[in-house]
Amino acid sequence: MRILSFYFGHDANVTLLDEGEVVCVLEKERLTRVKHDAGPMDLAAILEDYGWTPESVDLVVFNPYLRPGRDGRRFALEIEGERYDERPDYKQDGWCGPPEGRMSRHRIRLFGRPFEALAVDHHLAHAAGALFTSPFAEAGILSADGSGDLRACAMAWGAGNRIHEIEYGWGYEKKKMQLNIGAVWASLGEYNFGMKRLEGAGKLMGLASYGTPREEIVAVLREQMLYYPYAPFQTFRFGRGDELALEPEDPFAQDVCASLQQLTTELFLEAARRLKSRWPVACAVLTGGCAMNCIANTAVHRSSLFAGTWVPAQPHDGGLSLGQALFAWHHVLGRPRTPRPLTPYLGTDAGPLPEERAEEIVGFLEQGLSVGLCYGRAESGPRALGHRSILLDPRIPDGKERLNREVKHREWYRPYAPMVLGGDWGVPGKYMSYIVPVAAHGVPAVTHVDGTTRPQILEEGDDPFLLRLLRLWRERTGCALLLNTSFNCQEPLVDTVAQARATWRRTGLDVLVTPEGVETKTGRPGAGAQ
CATH class of the missing domain: 3.90.870.20 (Carbamoyltransferase, C-terminal domain)
Structure with a gap:
């Protein structure tokens, strides 16, 4: 059984899986030399490089969210069947249920011929990729990033070769918007520090250690996270006039980052406690782009809530095709799993x-x-x-x-x-x-x-x-x-x-x-x- 899996959002990537063994995980940016490159990849060339032919592919797995390439041209998939994101409950806040509610079966046309196919939700792919590459037989899963499939966070429970249940949200479903940790880090970087949107979070996490958290800043950031995560940090609320710009050398800017780090850690711990109370699991895996926040990860690990925690090598969107492929192999096809870390x-x-x-x-x-x-x-x-x-x-x-x-x-x-x-x-x-x-x-x-x-x-x-x-x-x-x-x-x-x-x-x-x-x-x- 050969599986071709692809994700064509930002950090586009492709995975080839042969009888459950990972043949390759290729990120588009490595090939094009453009950071976080999005959009279609040359699937025919990738198959050829690894000695595959289109005819040898048994199953295609994909995420229906597609970004255009750098030339601006959109890429449309030719698929048959209703996608999971076309169902009436797709936009329901706090949706909870078995993964079958966030995947769908299709026929897809690639390379001039039809294939059996599965479409898999963004956070479901994060969850599957995290659990199925971990050393745990059973675990709770926390996923958080800047948004995927219109959701910024999810929690799930999986055991053996199955994801048993997934819930979208970390307990904030009744608010105006979902809790969006990743978007606030990205917005602060882009609008206040003048950084590229997908690069700001990683940089500002380093700057946070130079500052001191301030409760009044934390309160404003918490409000932003719930209601307007895609806006700049409101510097005017701290006597800074109309000037949005923040400089790394400015102690106030450092305190803003430190406050956002404290809030992020608090929210991770709050979500971990909720995860533990919902599914009394011994272990937890953390994934999504926000799981690159080492301070928050460590706080969860040292919280005594779990006997062990794990973060995969590729928690960001660059690992989604891998998660999709492993979800198909283990959960959908029912193939057994031996819990062990996957080589990076x-x-x-x-x-x-x-x-x-x-x-x-x-x-x-x-x-x-x-x-x-x-x-x-x-x-x-x-x-x-x-x-x-x-x-x-x-x-x-x-x-x-x-x-x-x-x-x-x-x-x-x-x-x-x-x-x-x-x-x-x-x-x-x-x-x-x-x-x-x-x-x-x-x-x-x-x-x-x-x-x-x-x-x-x-x-x-x-x-x-x-x-x-x-x-x-x-x-x-x-x-x-x-x-x-x-x-x-x-x-x-x-x-x-x-x-x-x-x-x-x-x-x-x-x-x-x-x-x-x-x-x-x-x-x-x-x-x-x-």
Whole structure:
């Protein structure tokens, strides 16, 4: 059974599933080099790249919400049958029921021929993708983002190979609008800070740690979240006149972000308590774009409500095609599931590295050089997890400032995170989704202003090359952490060796390591290595 699944909203993506095994998860932005790229992808070319033919596809899974491509042309699906979003109860606030109420069966025409097809709701796909890639046999699920299928949040319960029930809303169904955490972060970034809408939240979460929450600001943000999440933050209510603009250096702006972070954390905890009371489950999984908020995730994890929590590698919309495909395979087709984490390395394959390359990398890092690493299959999801990463010694006092200035060219307040070698960190941090306290004097380059970091924790059974690299680094330096940040510069994560080399050449990155060899720059230590 071969399943082709696609999502053509922002962060468009495609998944191929063969007998329940993930063949690939491809995000459009990696291929086009346009951040958060939306609209149709070349399905025929993707099938060909992975040795599939249209005739070999048994089932197509999709979300009916489509965005036009960058050329402005709309893409219409040829489908037969009533879609779930055409049913009378589709817009009902607080709808609750079995997932069959938010999916529909169809015939769809692609590649000049008809296929059996399923349409799957946005938050249902988030929920399925989170549970079915987790280590839990049963869990409650919280999903929240900036809106999908006209809903900004949902909670669900699943066990085994089924999602048993899903409810749209986190308890605010009687209000004028649903609780919309993601849209307020995005609106604050876009309208008050002048950022691109889909990039503001991630940046402002870093700025929040510089400020102090203020209850009067929290109250205004709570009102905005319920009634007008797509509007600017109302600065005029704080004696700022008609000026909407906020600057990161302004203490008031920092306090606004800190207040929004406090409110977000409070709402996550409130939703977690409601989830626990509705379905008395032992574990919880968090998903949707808002599950990239590490502080809120950690608060839920440490709340004692659940024995364990989990955040998937791809909680954002870039993982929706995967969730759709797994929902079809497990829930609809009834195929059994073995609870275990899914590898995040599901993208383009750049090829393997020889084991001995790890020693060379450690040598460069000991010299204080930055190393760009591109090998194996690319990470699926928004975080670099070692296969498309920039590495640096985290003990370098000005390491953060140096990377910001010479390589990444990003805002001064945004933190860096490490990959770490095992240990009891108190969080399930495989994908940099939780925060932990860290000693700033030991690893200043990965310590945020609030004394925390968000680690990628590598353990036995994880990527063998990265484990070897971290063990060698610890043997040589006594340090079990390496700064690990996305291999990019104002662009999507690099996908191929050619893209990695182009980014290395146009930035101050010192060393490039790929399956094609080791490349350094003239005039720097190690120059000339091949």
